[in-house]
Amino acid sequence: MSDIADRVKKIVVEHLSVEEDKVTENASFIDDLGADSLDTVELVMAFEEEFGIEIPDDAAETIQTFGDAVKFIKEAS
Amino acid sequence: MRRVVVTGLGLVTPLACGVEESWSRLLAGKSGAGTITKFDTTGFATTYACEVPRGDGTDGTFNPDDWMEPKEQRKVDEFILYGMAAAQQAVEDAGWMPEAHEDRIRTGVMIGSGIGGLNSIAETSITLNERGPRRVSPFFVPGALINLVSGQVSIRYGFKGPNHAVVTACSTGAHAIGDAARLIMLDDADVMIAGGAESPIGAIGVAGFNACKALSTKRGHEPEKASRPWDADSDGFVMGEGAGIVVLEEYEHAKARGARIYAEILGYGLSGDAHHITAPPPDHEGAERAMRAALKRAGLEPSAVDYVNAHGTSTMADTIELGAVERLMGDHAENLLMSSTKSATGHLLGAAGAIEAIFAILALRDQVAPPTINLDTPAAETRINLCANTKVEGEINVVQSNSFGFGGTNACLIMGKV
Numbered sequence: 001m002s003d004i005a006d007r008v009k010k011i012v013v014e015h016l017s018v019e020e021d022k023v024t025e026n027a028s029f030i031d032d033l034g035a036d037s038l039d040t041v042e043l044v045m046a047f048e049e050e051f052g053i054e055i056p057d058d059a060a061e062t063i064q065t066f067g068d069a070v071k072f073i074k075e076a077s
Numbered sequence: 078m079r080r081v082v083v084t085g086l087g088l089v090t091p092l093a094c095g096v097e098e099s100w101s102r103l104l105a106g107k108s109g110a111g112t113i114t115k116f117d118t119t120g121f122a123t124t125y126a127c128e129v130p131r132g133d134g135t136d137g138t139f140n141p142d143d144w145m146e147p148k149e150q151r152k153v154d155e156f157i158l159y160g161m162a163a164a165q166q167a168v169e170d171a172g173w174m175p176e177a178h179e180d181r182i183r184t185g186v187m188i189g190s191g192i193g194g195l196n197s198i199a200e201t202s203i204t205l206n207e208r209g210p211r212r213v214s215p216f217f218v219p220g221a222l223i224n225l226v227s228g229q230v231s232i233r234y235g236f237k238g239p240n241h242a243v244v245t246a247c248s249t250g251a252h253a254i255g256d257a258a259r260l261i262m263l264d265d266a267d268v269m270i271a272g273g274a275e276s277p278i279g280a281i282g283v284a285g286f287n288a289c290k291a292l293s294t295k296r297g298h299e300p301e302k303a304s305r306p307w308d309a310d311s312d313g314f315v316m317g318e319g320a321g322i323v324v325l326e327e328y329e330h331a332k333a334r335g336a337r338i339y340a341e342i343l344g345y346g347l348s349g350d351a352h353h354i355t356a357p358p359p360d361h362e363g364a365e366r367a368m369r370a371a372l373k374r375a376g377l378e379p380s381a382v383d384y385v386n387a388h389g390t391s392t393m394a395d396t397i398e399l400g401a402v403e404r405l406m407g408d409h410a411e412n413l414l415m416s417s418t419k420s421a422t423g424h425l426l427g428a429a430g431a432i433e434a435i436f437a438i439l440a441l442r443d444q445v446a447p448p449t450i451n452l453d454t455p456a457a458e459t460r461i462n463l464c465a466n467t468k469v470e471g472e473i474n475v476v477q478s479n480s481f482g483f484g485g486t487n488a489c490l491i492m493g494k495v
Binding site: 016038042 | 147219
């Protein structure tokens with residue numbers, strides 16, 4: 001797994017208090033990992049912080065799964 | 078009018094986390110004061126406060142993880158955390174965690190706070206200023222709003238009745254219990270979770286209360302002696318934090334389910350001073366009217382009151398309150414027990430009235446008035462027994478708790494045995 005994926009996973013595990021093995025490629029933050037809409041806003045803020053990028057609101061809405069997040073961040077950084 | 082009784086108690090105080098843990102330390106004359114650990118007090122006039130003792134949850138320490146998941150703790154200000162802990166204790170003590178919809182819609186919550194998420198607001202304002210609006214947490218607003226203790230408690234237990242929060246500065250806790258009792262009396266609910274929560278200890282809170290010359294400043298070398306109601310050497314209140322929450326229940330409802338009944342809410346009185354934003358008038362007739370209103374509602378003469386838990390903050394207002402109580406009590410003053418438990422806990426602002434109502438209830442249960450510690454040189458002569466430095470045992474059938482707040486707001490609760 002790439003360095004970016006590891007760092008994203010660490011953030012998701014910490015913020016949502018979920019087991020690491022639940023954070024799979026297609027795991028949806030809301031449907032599978034117990035997040036609510038405010039949690040996803042905070043997650044996006046944490047990604048921005050960690051990777052020093054800006055994720056615009058319309059892009060943030062497309063980040064629904066762990067895989068989405070890794071893909072977006074890889075392209076953005 | 079329907080009768081209202083108290084069937085559950087919960088406390089997080091600077092003495093301890095837990096009702097019995099706080100009460101036993103209070104009776105033993107312990108102080109919750111110490112040097113402030115929550116922030117660097119360099120440059121502050123006040124360097125001490127009554128902080129809730131943190132630890133692993135044993136021996137009366139407060140362990141946040143016992144009361145809220147770490148993930149949830151990050152999303153709320155500390156006053157909500159304290160409120161959740163005290164609410165859980167009270168609900169479990171009452172044994173009232175109904176599953177049925179009909180029960181849940183008849184159970185409400187009214188937990189207030191004087192200032193709410195003050196530290197969250199201060200910290201977020203720094204974040205906003207230094208790092209811009211995109212770094213403000215989505216949990217900032219719901220983590221700082223005063224009514225979010227009531228909201229969080231209702232969500233945890235599924236209580237779908239009236240959901241409300243009182244904000245009347247230092248009389249918040251008493252008003253919350255009184256107003257919640259009225260909702261039950263008026264048949265808007267059968268059970269109410271009521272009280273107050275506060276977490277004002279932080280740079281901004283201490284600086285603010287220092288600026289209005291309200292806090293004790295001169296006992297950095299012996300903080301445990303700083304809160305000294307009615308003592309000639311008092312120099313201001315000592316800030317405290319925590320929460321006090323009770324379960325109030327309609328009498329027949331409590332009886333039918335075999336609940337343990339601590340006390341009945343007999344009377345509740347309210348008044349305003351219309352005088353000054355922070356100071357009571359020299360005679361504090363507003364306090365006297367609140368007390369008379371509570372007695373009238375209870376259908377009792379002043380002579381029926383055995384113990385008064387005074388507002389007594391360790392300020393110039395203490396002797397003014399004493400004068401108002403003396404006028405009310407007349408010759409009964411010489412039979413009366415009165416103490417200020419703020420001498421031990423400090424002033425919990427919006428939670429004060431609730432923790433003190435609970436202490437008054439425990440005085441009723443155990444037939445003992447808790448002490449006013451640090452009362453070494455009385456500032457005024459009185460016939461009232463102020464329980465100086467030691468608890469006083471006696472026959473206690475009716476108790477009263479006074480709470481007064483900035484803005485000139487007064488509340489008085491009268492409770493008795495069923």
